[in-house]
Amino acid sequence: MDIEPEQPIIRGLRDAAELQPLSKLDAEIFGDLAYPYFALRQLYDVHQRDLLVLERKDRLIGYSLAVAGREEDVGWYLGLGVDNLHRGHGYARRLAEESLRRLELQGVTKVRLTVEPDNIITIRLLGSLGFSCIRIEHDYFASGASRMLMERPVDRNTGRTSGIGQT
Ligand SMILES: CC(C)(COP(=O)(O)OP(=O)(O)OC[C@H]1O[C@@H](n2cnc3c(N)ncnc32)[C@H](O)[C@@H]1OP(=O)(O)O)[C@@H](O)C(=O)NCCC(=O)NCCS
Helix, strand or coil: CCCCCCCCEEEECCCHHHHHHHHHHHHHHHHHHCCCHHHHHHHHHHHHHHEEEEEECCEEEEEEEEEECCCCCEEEEEEEEECHHHCCCCHHHHHHHHHHHHHHHCCCCEEEEEECCCCHHHHHHHHHCCCEEEEEECCCCCCCCCEEEEEEEECCCCCCECCCCCC
16 A cells, blocks of 8 residues: 655744754755854744744754844845755745745845855746846855845735746
């Protein structure tokens, strides 16, 4: 008899005890660009409600972090990743849509982020979610690494982005 594969769920990070598995996942996904543990801990202290994880069979397999910024209507997407074994199933899209929905509920009308200019997979995903390139920022991480600054407007009348669903 076929057993239905367990569908992953999206939920908030429950408590600080989950930071260790999250940190491990972050390192697997982002390598050198993963958050040091102390930075993750501080992000959790400030932004716990915005830290979403994707869980399957009691394991964290992805996460998303998008927060309101210093200008109250501008949000920043800080992190989105799915582990290697679980890519290509629409999980990042689900995570991103949930993070963006939550930001909209907080009154955010514009979301910004930066991405490596050659990260074509992510740029495609972001384009389909309504983000477009604003400019390339050189030495963004003070390391000689350029980043593409992208932004997603939200229609103030409908509360929805004008670009969602486009490819
Ligand atoms: C980018 C990443 C989060 C995508 O995760 P994922 O769960 O595989 O993505 P999804 O299955 O939800 O795919 C969403 C979209 O991404 C794009 N995409 C995904 N895999 C792709 C591939 N192999 N080639 C081209 N585009 C691809 C497509 O636009 C896709 O939409 P579609 O299926 O409707 O065509 C994942 O590859 C990852 O964690 N990469 C490393 C970390 C990273 O770069 N994060 C973003 C940094 S800001």
